[in-house]
Amino acid sequence: MEVESGERGKQPKRERPVAALSSSAASNMKSMDKGKLIAQYNADAGLMAEFEQSGVSGKSFNYSKSVLYAPHSVPEEQITAYLSRIQRGGLVQPFGCMIAVEEPSFRIIGYSENCFGLLGLDLDSEDEIKGVKSLIGIDVKSLFTPASGASLAKAAASREISLLNPIWVYSRSTQKPFYAILHRIDVGIVIDLEPARLGDPALSVAGAVHSQKLAVRAIARLQLLPGGDIGVLCDTVVEDVQKLTGYDRVMVYKFHDDGHGEVVSEIRRSDLEPYLGLHYPATDIPQAARFLFKQNRVRMICDCHANPVKVIQSDELKQHLCLVNSTLRSPHGCHTQYMANMGSIASLVMAVVINGNDSTKLWGLVVCHHTSPRYVPFPLRYACEFLMQAFGLQLYMELQLASQLTEKKILRAQTLLCDMLLRDAPFGIVTQSPNIMDLVKCDGAALYYRGKCWLLGVTPTESQVKDIAQWLLTTHEDSTGLSTDSLADAGYPGAALLGDAVCGIATARITSKDFLFWFRSHTAKEVKWGGAKHHLEDKDDSGRMHPRSSFNAFLEVVKSRSLPWEIPEINAIHSLQLIMRDSFQDMEESGSKELACGQQNDTETEGINEIISVAYEMVRLIETGTAPVFGVDTAGIINGWNAKVAELTGLQADHAIGKSLADEVVHEDSREVYENLIGRALQGEEDKNVELKLRNFKPHRKNAVVYIVVNACTSRDYANDIIGVCFVGQDITSEKVVLDKFIRLQGDYRAIIQSLSPLIPPIFASDENTCCSEWNAAMEKLTGYSRNEVIGKMLAGEIFGGLCQLKGQDSMTRFMIMLYQGISGRNAEKFPFSFFDRKGEFVEVYIVANKRTAADGNIIGCFCFLQVIVPDMQQASEEHKQEDKELFTKLKHLVYMRQEMKNPLNGIRFTHKLLETTAISENQKQFLETSDACERQISAIIEDMDFRSNDEGMELSMEEFVLGNVLDAVVSQVMILIKERNLQLFHETPKEIMALSLYGDRIRLQLVLSDFLLNMVHHAPSPDGWVEIKISPGLKLLRDGNEFLRLQFRMTHPGKGLPSTLIQEMLESGNSWTTQEGLGLNMSRKLLNRMNGHVQYVREHNKCYFLVDLEIKTKGRQKASLVEQHY
The missing domain is CATH 3.30.450.20 (PAS domain)
Known part of the structure; x- marks a missing residue:
């Protein structure tokens, strides 16, 4: 890969550790990673030493051969020399010059040899440095104009010196401009000087801000992308970087968990060979180079053919100057040779770092190539770094989402398999669908139990599986399982016979002698590259350092190796293993698996009450x-x-x-x-x-x-x-009104800005160049810094980041995005931000950014309004989150109950069907029909769990029924309560009414009547009270060719009756119930209205009653016997 490294090649063949399968898979993997990291440093150091030795001895450096036999370990002094050569090489690129100075004297302690030429220092002139052959000991400010020297001194006094880069300085001798990029090292300050053109638009604050605005546009594109597709995110980044920088080729290069890399996205000039899909061995980018990328996240090489420049330093220094963060650090000769071989003369490499779990990880690189020398000014490189920070944030969220989706997929498969184990014979996990291959990504799987094999997908033969099982029992007798990406490296004697079809394996021991297996094939089948094929005439290709050689070297590395097993996969296998152990243990103890026989019980009524209670609580929480x-x-x-x-x-x-x-x-x-x-x-x-x-x-x-x-x-x-x-x-109405009024003010707003009124929030303003143009009294009080201390300073870097310290680089990135969006006219709402004030106290705020316009409507900056987050607000927010969590828990409980009640109801229904086929009396048939009607009522309630369905949009279920059957079901639901309360029920309805054949929604009519009757029973005086039901037929009507009958139901009891508040809740048109009974009555009233009925509650001197009037269709068309009316 064409990013800087000390060597090119692949990691040496060595025996890899085998991961034991356990619940601590993550910790096992971490310990293995440390071992691999140390081994990788050894390989890197050994390869670099061999490359350098080849230059001394005159022998050619054979790329492929060297990496194949890279050393397993090297002496400690060789590792030290390797790291020192990478970090303290003593050479810089010639496109700029470097000066190192001592603090605070600014005395030069080191410089690159080309300083004299670039700065125009004539050693024979009559000026201050006449006759001086060395710059050591000279005050660096004397080399620049007085204003430039003052700028350097000011920057050096800053707490975070790098946040102020670049500083524009001018040579005293030639008046030529330079970008001065400063950073601190162990012995002082390193100043990298890059020549700038006088006409360069970046040579001003406005020009630098323009570069940032271009990056912000690119960031906005990233933020607008739909989530869930990392590929699209990477494709968008390479397009935007190419637009910003103009390089011939831009790639996204991803590091895999085993250290090797892959080009996952690419945009290139049409005549260039594609590298998309190319895999590189881990040693192509050494560990030392990866460490440097985390320190210095943008690395530019202008011309790989240019000769490096030596750094001269003071004899007082005990070691070479550290150039880790220098923008001019020279690449190693191995890297420049690699670039030249592939026709890439210039490169720009940017680190993609993601932050998570209190640590940073180098996820990959964005790599730019050019076929001719190319220089990108520092402000534009800084804008690219800004874009990479935003890309890292977006990428981290996508990775989190992808991880969650993967875990959900595994959990879903795991749940189905566990359910299968509980319901059926355990062998179902290999004989049915889904099966154990759905648990993790694999090419095949097997169950080995009592000497028999069940095979799925690409697997060894049955005899080979038995042989592997025997090998595990012999070699890993104390292990509960293992995972490896290479059976050959793990020491299995028969690995060669398996070929490329089976390379990796994960096992789980389920009994003392039985196993589950998952198999993976050769990695190469997963790897494809769209590049040109290697031609036979290119005989030296394998020895030269070139992308095709890297690819071939990678294929050699992964020979007889599969994709590695990931931690979530191992954890999923371990979880299934624990369940399988119990399941097979039960089988061995009982001889066969017992089928659980569940008994039905009458918990339906309790379940309905629980559902209604949960629903009521949900509605109350939302309503209040x-x-x-x-x-x-x-x-x-x-x-x-x-x-x-x-x-x-x-x-x-x-x-x-x-x-x-x-x-x-x-x-x-x-x-x-x-x-x-x-x-x-x-x-x-x-x-x-x-x-x-x-x-x-x-x-x-x-x-x-x-x-x-x-x-x-x-x-x-x-x-x-x-x-x-x-x-x-x-x-946000009041806040919006205040902001709008404030922003529209065209006159003098000093009274507001300088007001100490608690009604005026902290406010600061930015001009077009992100410099502070306003800082009100409330901001002074909040931060501890006065207006005079901040006006004119850069908000991002000098103020926030310099004066007001931030927690980390991510905070700075998010703040800059918000600021540039405000300047670009895209207002930011409720942006969470935190910093340390002058006293070191941590301050948390929300920022609202609004564009600031001139009288002609042009944007001239933005206003930022701060709202301080006080502990009470945080507590309220936490309480709101807790309330939401409780609500969600109850909702899940509601959904769970709804689902689980269906099974016992199906059992009751099945029992009814069985009883109907037996010899029973007429009375028993009536009881059975009543029971069936009650069961159907419960089913209807469960299906109507969405309470909005009881309003206008609900569809009624039309069926033919006998009125008497409905009344029997209604009465049966209150008989237990009537007996408990020692009440009497009067229910004498003429047979001709009971026998009425009607057509309508029988179950919902039954539900409504039973609810009204139950409330009457609850509130009748006890003991010795009574409840009476009377049904009176009314007019028969003909409408649209159908016959309708008006019925009146009267439910009466003595005494004071139902509470007035309950009746009020029943009649409430909104959703303002406060009791469970009120909710039920209200919904019953709405249901009745949908069925062309209405209800009244009448209070008389010594009794009260519900009066239910209902118009319902009768069976068929009959002649009207009382009154006939056409509509």
Whole structure:
């Protein structure tokens, strides 16, 4: 690979450690990684020594042969020399010059030999340095103009010197401009000087900011990409880097867990050979070079043919100057030879570092090549580094998402396999689908049990599997399992006979002599390269350092080796192993697997009460929440509207339900945003922090609007189909109004900026060049730094990062993105930010960034408004999160109960079917029919778990039924309670009414009547009270060719009756119930309305009753016997 290293080649063949399969797979892997890292350093050092020796002896360095026989270990002094040569090589590239100075005197202690020529220092002139043959001991400021010297002194006094780079300086002798890039080392400060053109637009703050703005545009593209596709993310990065830098070829190079690399994305000039898909052995980029990339994340080589320049240093220094962070550090000769062989003259390499779990990891590199010498100015390189930081952040989130998806996939397969073990014979995991091959990525799998084999996919033969099992029992008798990517390296004698079909293996011992196996084939079958084929005439290709040689070397490395087993895969195998052990142990103890026989029990009523209780609690939490919550169905019609959003908009729930959110509530300015938001949500893509303007319906606020920031959450039914969208928001109206008014001010705003009123938040402003142009009194109080100390300084680097320390580079990256977005006109809302104030105290804030415009409308910067996060707010946020967590737990419980109740109900239904086929009396048949009706009622309730379905959108189930059967089922549901409360039930209905044949939703009618009757029984005076049911037929009607009958149900009991609050909840048109009984009555009333009925509750002197009027279709068309009316 054409990034700097000390050598090229592949890691030597050596016996790899075999990972024991255990629950501590991660720790095992980490200890193995440390061993491999040390071994890799040995190989790197040995190869570098051989390359350098070849130059001394005159022998040619045979690339492939050297890496094949790289040493397993080298003397410690050779490792030290290797690292010193990489970090303290004493050579720099000639496109610039380097000076090292002592602090604080600025006395020169080292310099590159080309300083005299580049800075125009004439040793024969009559100036201050006449006759001086060396720069050692001279004050470096004397080499530059006075203003430049002052700039260097100012930068050196800064706490974080690198944040101020580059510093523009001018040579005193020639007045030529230079980019001065400073960094500290153990003995002082290193100043890298890169020549700049006078006409270079980057040679100004505005020019540097322009480069940053280009990077921000690229970052914006990354942030707009849909998640879940790392390939698209990498492709976008290489396109943007090529646009920024103009190199002929740009690649994303990924490091795999075993250290080797792969080109995963590429954009190139059409006539260049593609490297996409090329794999490189681990030694192509030595460990020392990888360490340097984490320190100095952008590395440029302008011309690999240029001769390096020697560094002269003071005799006082005990060792060579450290050039780790120098932009001019010369590449090793091995690397320049590699570049020349592949026709790449110039390169730019940027590290892709991801931060996680309190550590940093070099994930890969973005590598740029050019076929001719090329120089990229430092400001543009810095912008590329900025882009890489943002790429790293985005990549980390994608990797986290991919990891979660992988874990979910494994967990799903694991769950199915465990369920199979519990329900069926354990052999089902290899004979049915899914099977153990679905647990982890593999080419084949096998179960070896009691001398028999069950084989799946690409596997050894049955006799070979038995041989492997015997080898494990003999060689690894104390191990519960092992995993290796090379059976040959693991010491299995028969590995050669297996060939490339089976190289890697993971095993899990399930009994003392039985195993599960997973097999993987040769890695090479997974590896493809779209590059040119090697031609036979290229006889020296294998010995030369070239990408094709690297690829061939990599294939040689992975010969007889599979892809390595990853930690989540090993953990998944271990989990299945534990379950299998128990399962097979039970089999051995009992001789066969016992089938569990579950007994039915009558927990249905308790389950329904639990469901209703959980549902009521969910509704209460949403209704009483302090955040606006509302929802729509798939047509965009409002079907949820809590008290908070009603308070903000002035539109009450009973008026909001049924309206079109887009057409009647969302302000026209936000309509397009809303349409995009709901369109994505209905496709399962949930957006967060989207600002919407809603109409204000309050009478005295006719033209006012409500600003809210919402998160869109898809609503799904039991089948996981999307049935609507729920919006959870935050009101920002007052804040938005203040900001808008403030930004529109064209006159003097000093009164606001300098006000100490607690109503005025901390405010600072940035000009177009990210320099601080305003800093109000509240900011002075918050940070401890006065306005005079910060005005004109760079906000990112000098103020935040210099004066106000940040926690890390990621914080700086996010702050810069927010700042440049504000300057570009893309306002940032509620950006979380933290820093240390002057006293060292940690401050956490939210920042709102809004563009700042001149009178002509042009953007001249941005205003940033800070909201301090106080502990109370954090506590409230935590409480809200806890409340959401509890709500989600209850929702899962609700879904679980709904699913689990179906099985016992199916059992009851099956029992009913069996009883129907037996010889039973007529009374028993009636009891059975009543039981069946109650069972169907429970099923209907479970299917109607989405309570919104009880409103207008619900479809009724139409069937023919006998009224008497419904009444029997209704009465049966209260008989136990009537006996417990010592009540009497009067129920004398004429036979002709009981025998009425009707057509409608029998089960929901049954549900409604039973709910009303149950409440009457609950509130009848006890003991010695009574409840009476009377049914009166009314008019018969003809409508649309169908006959309807009006029925009146009267349910009466003596005494004071139901509480008034309960009746009020029943009649409530919104969702403001406070009791479980009120919820039930309210829903029953709505159901009744859907069935062309209505209910009244009447209080008389000594009794109270429900009066239910219902119009229901009769069976067939009959002649009206009472009154006939046509509509």
